[in-house]
Every structure is written in C-alpha cells, then in structure tokens.
Amino acid sequence: MKFRSDFPLPDVVWEPTREFWAAAAEGRLVIPRCEACRRLAWYPDGICRACGEKQFAWTPVSGRGRLFSWSVVRRAFIPQFEAMVPFVTGLVTLDEDPAVRLVTLVVDCDMDALRADQPVHAVFRPLAFAGIERVMAPMFTPDLE
Ligand SMILES: [Zn+2]
DSSP states (O other): OOOOHHHHHHHTTTTHHHHHHOOOOOOOEEEEETTTEEEEEEOOOOOOOTTTTOOOEEEOOEEEEEEEEEEEOOOOOGGTTTTTSSEEEEEEETTTEEEEEEEEEEESSOOSOOTTTTTEEEEEEEEOOOOOOOEEEEEEOOOOO
16 A cells, blocks of 8 residues: 555645645634535535535634544554554534534543543644654544533
8 A cells, every 4th residue: 555655644735625724723623614504514525415505614613522432543553653552533523513523533531531422622733743744633632521
C-alpha cells in the first residue's frame, strides 16, 4: 500500500472539506447547513440527503455533543501512530442535531471510564505525527462531571 507523504494528516485543501479545516485552524467548528431545508449535512458529499439540495452554508455549531461510540486503539496499525498509542477514536453526535456524527479523537480522558451518551465538547489540538507538518483538528473531551 502506498500512502501520501503526509499521511495520515487530512487533506485540508480538498474543496468539500476545506472550510471545515480552515475554521478548525481558527478554533471554530463549522458544519454545512442545507440552504433549502436548513438541516445540518454531514459528511459534506455535495447533496443534502434530506431534500436533494446542492447549496450549503458553513454554519458555526457549539461544539457540544455526546459520545455515541468509541474504540481504544492500543496497537499502532501504521508506523505514524506508534507515538500516539493508546488513544481513543470516537463517534460524537452534535447537540444541534444528533444525526450529525463526527469521527474524531477523544482526548484528555480516562479511557477506561468513558460511557455511551456522555456529554463532550470540542477542543482544538494539532494532529502531529513524526516527520510531518501539523493540522489543527477538532477533537472532543468529556465535560466535567
Ligand atoms: Zn436539505
């Protein structure tokens, strides 16, 4: 298998998600909102699954959500992850619309104490891997109990 030279960083110039990464670099979480039915549309694949519209406006959201599912990664499956393990990948639903589920990292947490539906909020941290540049990314951390 051949990887991009900067893999596993996200492609921040790919048009469908460029605004997402640009906002993240400024510490803001934005999601496309359908111009016709006003629903949040994620993942941004160019067409609203609710109504078929193709026009969207990038919309700031609170960054508050709930932990829908997660997995603790204890073994690096590519060399770039070796310095990160163990880490938690998660699926987080947004409070604005629980149908929006973001694939993310869950950080600053007791990984053995995570529970389903736990309130979480966005934090912005650099994705940094050995030998490649950084990209600021939204991640999530549990709310204080
Ligand atoms: Zn729509």
